[in-house]
Amino acid sequence: MRIAVPVAAVVAGLVAGGVILALGGHDPIDAYNSMWEGSLGSSDGIEATLIKACPLVLTGLAVATALRIGLWNIGGEGQLIIGATAATGVGLYATSLPGPLVLPAMIFAGCLAGAMWATIAAIPRALIGLNEIIVTLFLNYIAILLMDHLIFGPWADPKAFGFAYSRSLPDAAVLPVIPGSYVHVGIVIAVLVAVTCWWLMERTPWGFSVRVAGGNARTAEYLGLHISRRMVIVLALSGAIAGLAGAIELTGVTNRLQDGISVNYGYSGVLIAFLARGRLLGVVVAAFLFATLVVGSYALQTTGVAQPIATIIEALIIVFLLAGDAALAFRVHMTRPPHALEPATAGVRS
Amino acid sequence: MTFWLNSVSVGIVLGTPLAYAALGELIAERAGVMNLGVEGMMLIGAVVGFIVTVRTQNAFLGMAGAVVAGAALASVHAVMTVGLRVNQIVMGLTLTILGAGLSAYLGAGYAGRRPGGEINAIPIPVLSQLPVIGSVLFNHDVFVYAVPFIAIGIWLLIYRTRFGLWLRAAGEQPGAADASGVPVFLIRYLAVIVGGGFAGLAGAYFSVVYTRSWAEGMTGGRGWIAIALVIFGTWNPIVVLVGALIFGFVDGLNFQLQSVGVPVSSHLLAMMPYVFTLVVLIITWTRLRRRRVGMPEALGLPYEREAR
Numbered sequence: 001m002r003i004a005v006p007v008a009a010v011v012a013g014l015v016a017g018g019v020i021l022a023l024g025g026h027d028p029i030d031a032y033n034s035m036w037e038g039s040l041g042s043s044d045g046i047e048a049t050l051i052k053a054c055p056l057v058l059t060g061l062a063v064a065t066a067l068r069i070g071l072w073n074i075g076g077e078g079q080l081i082i083g084a085t086a087a088t089g090v091g092l093y094a095t096s097l098p099g100p101l102v103l104p105a106m107i108f109a110g111c112l113a114g115a116m117w118a119t120i121a122a123i124p125r126a127l128i129g130l131n132e133i134i135v136t137l138f139l140n141y142i143a144i145l146l147m148d149h150l151i152f153g154p155w156a157d158p159k160a161f162g163f164a165y166s167r168s169l170p171d172a173a174v175l176p177v178i179p180g181s182y183v184h185v186g187i188v189i190a191v192l193v194a195v196t197c198w199w200l201m202e203r204t205p206w207g208f209s210v211r212v213a214g215g216n217a218r219t220a221e222y223l224g225l226h227i228s229r230r231m232v233i234v235l236a237l238s239g240a241i242a243g244l245a246g247a248i249e250l251t252g253v254t255n256r257l258q259d260g261i262s263v264n265y266g267y268s269g270v271l272i273a274f275l276a277r278g279r280l281l282g283v284v285v286a287a288f289l290f291a292t293l294v295v296g297s298y299a300l301q302t303t304g305v306a307q308p309i310a311t312i313i314e315a316l317i318i319v320f321l322l323a324g325d326a327a328l329a330f331r332v333h334m335t336r337p338p339h340a341l342e343p344a345t346a347g348v349r350s
Numbered sequence: 351m352t353f354w355l356n357s358v359s360v361g362i363v364l365g366t367p368l369a370y371a372a373l374g375e376l377i378a379e380r381a382g383v384m385n386l387g388v389e390g391m392m393l394i395g396a397v398v399g400f401i402v403t404v405r406t407q408n409a410f411l412g413m414a415g416a417v418v419a420g421a422a423l424a425s426v427h428a429v430m431t432v433g434l435r436v437n438q439i440v441m442g443l444t445l446t447i448l449g450a451g452l453s454a455y456l457g458a459g460y461a462g463r464r465p466g467g468e469i470n471a472i473p474i475p476v477l478s479q480l481p482v483i484g485s486v487l488f489n490h491d492v493f494v495y496a497v498p499f500i501a502i503g504i505w506l507l508i509y510r511t512r513f514g515l516w517l518r519a520a521g522e523q524p525g526a527a528d529a530s531g532v533p534v535f536l537i538r539y540l541a542v543i544v545g546g547g548f549a550g551l552a553g554a555y556f557s558v559v560y561t562r563s564w565a566e567g568m569t570g571g572r573g574w575i576a577i578a579l580v581i582f583g584t585w586n587p588i589v590v591l592v593g594a595l596i597f598g599f600v601d602g603l604n605f606q607l608q609s610v611g612v613p614v615s616s617h618l619l620a621m622m623p624y625v626f627t628l629v630v631l632i633i634t635w636t637r638l639r640r641r642r643v644g645m646p647e648a649l650g651l652p653y654e655r656e657a658r
Contacts, residue, residue: 124632139628152615308458309451322434330434
């Protein structure tokens with residue numbers, strides 16, 4: 001059932017998306033055909049899907065990691081943007097760095113900035129129990145405005161004529177590609193990060209203590225675990241992963257800071273983590289699925305279908321997943337269903 | 351002086367949709383259901399209101415359409431969280447994303463168009479002629495005038511009627527309420543759906559009344575500010591209204607400061623409402639924790655009759 005419900009939810013989401021397409025006067029079969037052609041059905045499409053999967057794997061991991069301690073990091077979007085912004089700052093201004101150090105410095109700056117941005121939400125959560133969802137969300141809007149300030153102001157490209165992007169980054173700041181393709185190495189980094197997170201959370205004593213703290217705060221207190229400290233560390237780690245996504249997107253794809261460097265990656269990360277049921281390696285699979293949908297929907301645009309259809313299908317998949325789980329819980333009602341994603345501290349209060 | 355008067359006037363207009371959205375959320379939360387889908391419901395309201403206005407050339411029909419659209423999306427939240435007892439946080443977030451996607455999809459052909467109908471300001475005779483405050487307070491549209499009455503109405507409903515007692519009971523002690531015959535499920539359904547209608551209206555206020563245009567994601571996170579407002583307002587409709595007006599004022603200051611040419615980046619000025627919200631949120635929360643006032647006891651918890 002762990003796999004059957006997500007698979008059924010994906011199918012139901014695609015069918016419902018087809019109904020919406022049909023209502024909009026498009027042939028759903030044609031539409032899905034061109035989505036397939038544009039994504040997994042052609043070698044260009046596969047490369048585009050791999051490129052798109054990279055930020056989605058990372059933002060999904062950011063959410064899934066925070067969920068281990070029962071926190072909802074809805075701020076992946078802002079942490080990604082702040083990460084890209086910090087990396088741009090290093091790329092534009094640390095000109096005295098030797099060439100081979102530029103990329104590592106930018107990526108480090110991205111992770112650090114993402115971690116700090118998440119910590120702004122982690123500290124009030126740990127100290128006074130202020131709901132991290134609202135704080136991480138507000139920080140998204142503040143991050144976007146900060147980036148806008150820089151790309152319209154001090155960092156604006158003088159040749160941009162009012163379009164929103166920064167000056168281009170130096171050549172040393174371009175992420176290398178996987179030999180024989182156009183795919184930058186970000187996807188490899190993302191999968192390595194996924195495996196590392198899985199190892200950290202599932203195979204180390206510290207990871208176990210985090211899961212205990214997220215699963216049952218009272219047990220953790222009896223064991224003498226510092227829950228608040230772990231909350232701050234885990235949320236900072238989560239922010240660092242999202243910040244990494246920003247630095248990679250910047251160095252691998254856009255090569256300058258620009259509006260729309262994140263196409264709702266942070267928010268999609270929440271859905272991805274949920275579809276993966278919070279499993280760190282499952283996030284990789286779910287992110288690939290969402291990447292396919294998004295890349296496919298770009299192909300749809302050429303046939304006149306509005307691109308947001310991908311977002312709609314993503315959200316519908318989650319609605320069906322939730323409904324499916326709930327329906328199962330109703331059927332076998334002898335015991336309370338185990339909810340991997342609902343540790344005691346994930347509620348509104350606590 | 352005119353600067354501050356203008357800021358107050360703009361603040362009232364910008365605070366109005368925040369107040370509607372926040373009052374809607376308050377009703378749902380009083381019944382024990384947290385609705386994090388407000389932003390999505392506002393966007394759906396904004397786009398449906400705009401489309402209906404363009405098609406019918408009647409802005410009031412547009413606003414009515416927005417209420418229905420917001421309530422329709424909220425009914426999904428109600429069925430899932432009250433009926434199927436799905437996690438309210440996940441469901442709300444999903445609906446925000448669904449609302450953003452659906453509104454962008456529906457509104458694709460409407461960006462840059464002007465709606466036909468409009469909602470005009472109605473100066474109140476005599477009062478609008480008062481010196482200084484007349485034009486600031488008494489030269490607005492009907493939705494602005496209605497909002498204090500609605501806030502007081504909700505206060506009376508919650509604290510002075512039997513239904514209000516049931517509503518509070520459903521949000522505080524659903525088990526006890528159910529045992530004494532209060533229709534907990536019905537009340538929760540109603541509260542969420544009515545709250546969604548308010549959110550839809552708030553969204554359409556932006557597209558149909560205030561900017562008179564549609565743009566993707568145009569509510570810009572104000573749904574989340576509305577949710578935060580319920581917290582500072584300690585779940586009291588009157589305080590929530592005052593809070594909404596203060597936030598509208600801070601939001602409006604941004605435009606006012608830009609128009610007088612303050613040498614600060616417009617993007618940095620636009621951060622003000624969010625930073626302000628965060629700071630006030632942290633202060634209120636610290637205070638709230640000490641006294642635990644206002645927050646419905648069962649907020650965020652699905653009610654399971656079998657687990658009573």
